[in-house]
Amino acid sequence: MANLPFILPEILLNLDEFIELRRQIHAHPELGFEEKRTSELVAAKLAEWGYEVHAGVGRTGVVGTLRVGDGCRALGIRADMDALPIQENTGLPYASTCPGKMHACGHDGHTAILLAAAKYLAETRRFNGTLNLIFQPAEEGLGGAPAMLEDGLFERFPCDAVYALHNAPGLPVGCFALKEGAMAASSDSVDIRLAGVGAHGAMPSFGRDPIVAASSIVMALQTLVARNIPATEAGVVSVGSLHAGKTYNVIPEHAELKLTVRALSRDVHATLKQRLHEVVQLQAQSFGVAAEIDYRTISPVLVNTPDETRFMSALIREQTGAQCLIEPPQGMMGSEDFAWMLEKKPGCYVLLGNGTESRGGCMVHNPGYDFNDEALPVGASLWARLTENYLRA
Template identity: 80%
Template structure:
């Protein structure tokens, strides 16, 4: 590895230990709320290093608490732990040993990064205040953040600010991307059931066709962003599933649709939600069909708060150099349930370059993806510098 002055030498010296942990996690991926072995390993490591460990928060979540000195400030850093239901196709020696499960988003790396920082901070203790390391389950659309919040996360472990990172394929190794304001899109999942009247395909006049209704709804939904949202704002509506009927000559009673709705501002999110309900119900009424809508917000817009974002940006400028601090890619429509935590506490979410092309550039949620081990000490050094500066001794 090329020497990087941003990386803390002791973290680099211990890198093999945490790469081995990362590879162990990668070989044994666990889906959301099933991270039992992962949680056990995290808890064991934190206990060994002297943290006060709390388990079972949000089912399989972990919080490690370390109080140093008499400082009144408190800081939370979050890492996600869950894998995805994807069959791995990397051929790596540490590839998933569990069929149909894979760390295809780098959460194994995020966990190893925070553990590497945790060990260093426990050994050096060069801060004054209360540190909470939050290892979150079920980030991938299953509500792990809200589960931890519902278990009293911030009541039990008060935080003046919270931070999290995510690896970013396509961005150079060692670069950080962050900005104040909207950093990730909201994500809504919508299930629609249209109910008509079944009939023989040769006699459609005796039925009420939900397929025709669904087809009309699909086309009208494509206009919602174009004709309801400013051209300077970002929104997406995608119909991921449309299912109706079983054979050639029968008009079915039902048609089912599944959609994702995304937005980069709270105002756009509210507008798209309201207009989608209007369009579906009114289109259904016009065809004589009834519509049932199950609309669920998986994650709100992730909003970085000004002071906390500036604090982290200034640290990166000081220790890494301004050239390694870049603007996030324009119009990122991915979502992140750390947004729920940021609705309760000020904080910042930062992207860490995973590499480009064949060196870490494979996109996440892909069977060929792998977290780049070269960024592990960079991420760990970032968290150490944040703790030591935010909780100054």
């Protein structure tokens, strides 16, 4: 286990408790909005340590509030709790006991990190203000952050700023990555349904072929980024599914496409959305078929605000040295629904080193992934130090 100067000794003292808790959550993964066991565990721990606990926020979310001193300034820290529909193949003694479900993104680690910080902060209380610990459900594309916001998250639990982290395989334990501005891409899911006219495969002139139209649309969509977005900007349009027909000699009536659209700026996001609708409709018309488009924004561009990012950067440099803080590479197109919270409140999202190669280097959303427990006290110490400095007594 890494013993870095950054790690608070009180957190190291209780580390075994939270490694065991993390592995308990790992062994019992729950998908988005199904986090009943996990949220009950979180609520019980927070109550035990003296937090004011609010369960059922955004269906299965939990918020724990701790007020110290005058409570005038308020800080929010978020951790996600949900797992993924993936069959685990790690062979670990604490591997998932739920077939087809696993913590393949490290949300078990994020939850344990925030709980470890919560216990330390409740015991030491070396801050002056209100601390809101936000345990969010359904981060993996199901809208957990919007659900909490719709349930009055920031009206019920006001925050001057809100922070979150995510583990980063390939980044050494004890290192962090963050930057001001766009930190994660927007993510849109698009369903396109084409309605044509069915016909015999030997007599296609009697029909309107949705497969040919779909094929042309797929190719045209690849020009959206190449011919509409400046070369200095980032965007992705990927078709993940095209379904039509069932047999050899029948032109079907319908074809369906599923795709993802991603961008690293709000302007690019808006341009891609507009041009996608135009291209799909006009391509469909040119083949004599009708197109229905269901376009859903899963998460907007995640934008770290200037003051909060500088505060976090300065804190990390002060505690670890400049060598442990890096700027993430350009063009990271993963998404994160913490972006919805950052549209409402200033804040910062930071990447936490999960390790390299065989020790924590396996990429997330992989059946062989596991959160690296060596990163747990690093993340917990980060949240503890952030609270004590942001809510300085």
